[in-house]
Amino acid sequence: MKKMLKGLGAALCVALPFIAQAPADAAAPSATGAADQTLVQRGAYLAQLGDCAACHTAPKGKPFAGGLPMNTPMGRIYVTNITPDARTGIGGYTEADFARALREGVAKDGHNLYPAMPYPSYAKVDDDDVKALYAFFMHGVAPVQQANRESDIKWPLNMRWPLMFWNMAFLEKGAYRDKPGKDVAWNRGAYLVQGLGHCGSCHTPRGVAFQESALDESGSAFLSGALLDGWFASNLTGEHNTGLGRWSDEDLRTFLKTGANRHASAFGAMTSVINNSTQAMSDQDVAAVSTYLKSLPPVGGTGAAAYTYDPQATKVSLDRPANDAGARVYTAYCMHCHGVDGHGFAPMLAPLAGNPNVLAKDASSLINVTLNGTGDLVIDGVPSPFPMPGFAAVLDDQQIADVLSFVRTGWNNGAPAVGAAEVAKLRQSTQAGR
Structure with missing residues (x-):
């Protein structure tokens, strides 16, 4: 928010391998009833909140068919096909398979996903939203037969099994729970920022094991800004000079809906976040995100005196x-x-x-x-x-x-x-x- 950039925050807003196998002539998603179609539409909105298209759609590629290259400290990876094609996409995934990949970083065949996929954030997504997302990807997305491309990461770094230990150390399981003493808007904003919005994936510094230094406001480094793939994703705390301290609530809402305000304009990865995600947010959700972000105390910055204009x-x-x-x-x-x-x-x-x-x-x-x-x-x-x-x-x-x-x-x-x-x-x- 992501990238502000953009990108925010080249953002690393990557949702990585959901891999499955099945026939090349997989049929289009089946028709759904009125009640199911409502669920599909809700899932489509949630997929926009998660900015899934930005990472899983290559330039000039078909929606959600993957192929977009992403740079990581270990080498280049290529995001995967998450259309309901059963051979090359996720058409063979049950809802339980989908939930496990989304929230635990484990694919249907049992291999671990790289933490470039923001499953530590998606772990906070609740069951109802997982169900709606599954309905959308199975019944609201056209299947595309497009084989996934292997990463450029060399052996032994390309081995997946050590990621089990990474998850044991850094993955906090369990959906977001409302914080007592906070109102509905604050909790909704926290749920979106920490969960589907996965803002911390770009805007929170990472440790030596590529883990986010904090996953919520209880950690002092949370959303304090981070260098990622040639961009510095902005500080989203209340810091006066480099953060949101001088931004009004209206400034922040305007930025999320349009990518620009009187303080800054989006660039880098944050451009795709604005284009594919935040501009589609409901006014209520934009207000909730703003409420949460504006509540964060100032962290980081340069230690300089509060900025004043002098031309x-x-x-x-x-x-x-x-x-x-x-x-x-x-x-x-x-x-x-x-x-x-x-x-x-x-x-x-x-x-x-x-x-x-x-x-x-x-x-x-x-x-x-x-x-x-x-x-x-x-x-x-x-x-x-x-x-x-x-x-x-x-x-x-x-x-x-x-x-x-x-x-x-x-x-x-x-x-x-x-x-x-x-x-x-x-x-x-x-x-x-x-």
Whole structure:
């Protein structure tokens, strides 16, 4: 929320192998009665809350047929076919099989799923919602015969059996239970954020075993921001500078529904979260998520004083761009969208002054989006008219470092400078295979 990014938060929002075997000519899902169709429709909504399509649908691929590559610390994996095709999808899964894979990370044939699949979050999904999701994937999704692709992870890291011990150490079984003393909206928001929304998968730091450092608000690291696949998924706590401390409830609701507000715009993996998931949330659920997130105390951040806007020094520098390499690049390539005052033209064009992503200690997201741009936000079927373009082919590493250092110190942002070596490293990792 995910990625904010986007992605949030490249997010790792991955739902991994649900694998089954059956005939290539598997029939279309059977017709369902009126009561069952209501369940299917509810499951479709829940699948949107879980953003299943973003991970299980490859670019230009068929819905939920898999094939999307995902990078992990161990190597590249490919998300799997979760259509009801019985040979290559999950058509042979019973509801119990489905529930076990979803909440425990164990496939029908007994092999363990990589924890890139956010089953530690989905473990909190209750039985009624599991039933509705199963109904949707069996009766609301068209079967697609598309074989799953093996991961690129080399032996011995590709062995699955050690994951049993990972689950013993890090998987907390049991559906979410309402917290006493909290109202209905708070508990609904906690259920969505911690469960189907699996926000912690991207926004919570991970330990040495790739486990989330916390699974709910009882852990101090929960949703405090995390580096993931070349992006830094934003801090979602009440931290003033890099989190949601300056965001009103309306700001957060607007971001979840449209991907942009007066503080920031979605990019990276968070773009797909907005496109496929949060914009489809009911107003009641958006309000619940906002209620929960806005209740989280401030954690993380840089320890800097509370941000206050000051344009004077930056304005002077832009009046004399020849004296500053970063200002020269900004004047030539950035100023027409983001403005002399750094306010941009929010929400269509993101502000840079006081933007939580600009103020973050880790500049990975800024480097990545400057190099590679971001995908279109598509709200109610209408693409954003001003997506961020990539400058990898236009600016060299030093120029990008210069302009980002200028932005991170401009308008009283006070964030650390960016080095050319940081840019070169992300250029190499994100441009590979393009």
